[in-house]
Amino acid sequence: MAKQTVVLIPGDGIGPEVSRAARQVIDAAGVSFDWIEMPAGEGAIKEHGTTLPDITIHALEQHKIGLKGPVGTPIAGGFKSVNVQLRKRMDLYAAVRPVRTMPNIKTRYDNVDLVIFRENTEGLYSGIENEVAPGVVMSMKVATEKACDRIARYAFRYANRRQRKKVSVFHKANIMKLTDGLFLKCARRVWEEEYPNIIYEELIIDNACMQLVKDPTRFDVLLMENLYGDLMSDLCAGLVGGLGVVPGANIGEACSVFEAVHGTAPDLAGKDMANPLACIMSGVMMLNFLWDTRHDQASKNAAEKIKAAYNTVLSEGLHLTRDLGGTAGTKEFTDAIIEKLK
Ligand code: ATP
DSSP states (O other): OOOOEEEEEOOSTTHHHHHHHHHHHHHHTTOOOEEEEOOOSHHHHHHHSSSSOHHHHHHHHHHOEEEEOOOOOOSSSSSOOHHHHHHHHTTOOEEEEEEEOOTTOOOSOSOOEEEEEEEOSOBGGGOOEEEEETTEEEEOOBOOHHHHHHHHHHHHHHHHHTTOOEEEEEEOTTTSTTHHHHHHHHHHHHHHHHOTTSEEEEEEHHHHHHHHHHOGGGOOEEEEOHHHHHHHHHHHHHHHTOGGGOOOEEEOSSOEEEEOSOOOOTTTTTTTOSOOHHHHHHHHHHHHHHHHHHOOHHHHHHHHHHHHHHHHHHHHOSSOBGGGTSOBOHHHHHHHHHHHHO
16 A cells, blocks of 8 residues: 555644644554645744645645644634635535543543534634624524535444444524524434434534533534534533543545644643643544545554553553643653553
8 A cells, every 4th residue: 555645734832742742653653654744824824925825735635634733813803714714625524523531531420422523614614704884793604405414424424333322413493493404404314314223313502511511421423513513522522621632533525634622722832731632632533534444454553552552641640741630741741652652
């Protein structure tokens, strides 16, 4: 099999530190990739005059697999979100975010095991906003049958393949009757026509928030549109130890980009304080994806080794980062995982 090239996008804030850690761990696990670093985010503006240079897009088009650190987005003004642009340009329509209880990480609940499927290309993230009159601004929520249908199909296919029992759709179709109504209609149709073996439920999202914090173990696969998926990802991260332990994948037909749920965490950037685990786990998702889609045995072996290594480091509890209750820095934690791979 030809050697896979992975497009590494370090990003902003803690991105360079956590993506470097992920690359080091993957290399140490014995899988041999060619890595090419590509710019995106605030850091790309100086050299390329844009936050999402064409060379980065072209590299993703060519190599089809990316591992990405977070990128900064200014609040209330400034340039458009790079993540939103990238997801739209590459049509990375499915965000997949597994949220699981981690060994030795004390939280309110045991046995949390959720997978969030977030529609990644439309909804209120379409970025269609305007000022209709002085003091009156509008933001357009877009839902298309094509996008609602394909995210539902992706979530159900995943649930079926992994023997997951239930898909819960979170919505607000009582208020947004057309947009969320279409999302529900598509999910219901995919379930009825193709996956009646899976338990299906629909929850209004405010109720879902309450149910999730009360007892997350009653949930399994969660399916929702873009904004709800963004918010729910952080809420669910809080159930298992925070943003340092939740990885993600952005899946498209032509290309897939793997990245942690967390942002740039400017408060930690450059201080060797970030937890790189979510980015490392995103790397493991990338390896598993290469196994699922290309049957690359070396990737599968490396994924299993890395998972065992970080689970051991967590269980031993000697090198935990601060967000997990320890005192280790990014480097110490990464080195501890690499040590277990030897
Ligand atoms: P952005 O604007 O890019 O979304 P942000 O700081 O607003 O960045 P996050 O990056 O998601 O949002 O971080 C929220 C908080 O969670 C951070 O201030 C940080 O304390 C914590 N956090 C996020 N990621 C990590 C991590 N990998 N390790 C440790 N703490 C983290």
